[in-house]
Amino acid sequence: MIHSPEKQFQEPLRIPWLPRPLLVGGIMVLTALASLALGFFAAEGSMIPMLALIFPAVALIGAMFAVRYLEFLVLIFPLTALAMRFAEIPTGTESPLHISLVLSLGLVGIWIVTMFVRRDWQVPKTSFNASLFVFMAICCISLPWGILWRDPILNMAAMGGSFPITQTASLASMLVSMCIPFLVGYYIDSEWKIKFYLAAFVIGGTLMTMTQLLEIEQDILTDAGLWGLWYVAILFSIMLTLPGVAWHWRALCLGLIGMHLYLVVILNSGWLSGWVPGIIGIGGVIFLYSRKYFFIMVLCLALLAIGPASSYIETVIEEEKEEGGMERLDIWERNLGIVAQHWLFGMGPAGYAPYNMTYFPWDARSTHNNFFDVVAQFGVVGLLTWFWFMGASLWFGLQTVNRAPPGFLRTVAIIATGGWAGALASMMLGDWVLPFAYNQGIRGYPYTVYSWLFLGLLVSVHRLLDRDEPVVSDTISDCRL
Known part of the structure; x- marks a missing residue:
């Protein structure tokens, strides 16, 4: 109920x-x-x-x-992330607080307090609740753990006096991100609200694509992170899976997808995070819609890779090498060397930064890989728990897609699940899901939260299906009588 x-x-x-x-x-x-x-x-x-x-x-x-007006604020939350890039509150450091992060902290905090005061547990039930809650607990444990077992010779002066604040802020931004799916899943409780979310991303994504194509400088739209993934996932799913869509609307979706892919695959091919997650997201949508179509897509991509697209792939690889992409292997090797000494619960949020500043001051860069970030900050226990959450959330999405009858809710479930698969894959390319303090940082919250919003829409769809099931079962019982 x-x-x-x-x-x-x-x-x-x-x-x-x-x-x-x-x-x-x-x-x-x-x-x-x-x-x-x-x-x-x-x-x-x-x-x-x-x-x-x-x-x-x-x-x-x-x-x-x-x-x-908590329900209304949750409804308009995507607008603060998508179209209020300029709305930042200065903190006296290089990491201002974006209005979307402030709003998230406020909404989640108020929601928790109201649940406590009313003694009413409102967190939606999903198959990934346990894994995500355990991971959140490990994140909290890792902060004092990393401080307690910190190497005594670390050059903490190089981090400045605000490093404890940075760690706390980083932890808070990750925790509130992981609360967003439950908040959205609870308050986005009708189809028109889901449509509002999708419309915001389609309109915002179209404007972002056009401004980048026309090289228009702007400080309004947050065209960073995985916005392209969710833009193409929505359009492609509507075009492919939504029944009753007129042919001219499908043609429009195809045209917008083509325009976006031209921008990210042809013009900006060197930035892999801009188009690889989107391609994986499209593949996820096709897989959920038809295994036969997915096999055909994989076969076509394989033929392209060894045929006409081989020169393009070689060019992309060379561009990646020239931009230092292969240097990540050295960074990962150093990172694992440190993790080996702090393998249980890691070094805490942002905790491996002072190790880099002490032991590798000539090249103290972040890993640019969310999986290495997770194991360094939260240890092997945290990484294994994150893998548990990944599997549980994808399984939850697959179950929701299979439960939903053809129609709008099934299309949204396909969007969210296929896109979430692309978002999880993007963790190999950067900290696009769990931002690292000294890379995307808390300043990147408005675009790293995109994927968590869609996981919340998946929860919304699941709850709407639960709500409709008793009506269906009652009708069947009446027919049998």
């Missing part, structure tokens, strides 16, 4: 153990004292104390608004 999010917030939160007169009186007294203090600091010209007094009030008002 699915509980509607709308009903969850029809009544305000109450604090049963606090008498209402005492609560109202306390608020009035605090307001009066705060007003007097603001007047005093304003007369003195002390801005910092004034801001310190104003911020809690603003935060409280924002929290009250979020509690009231």
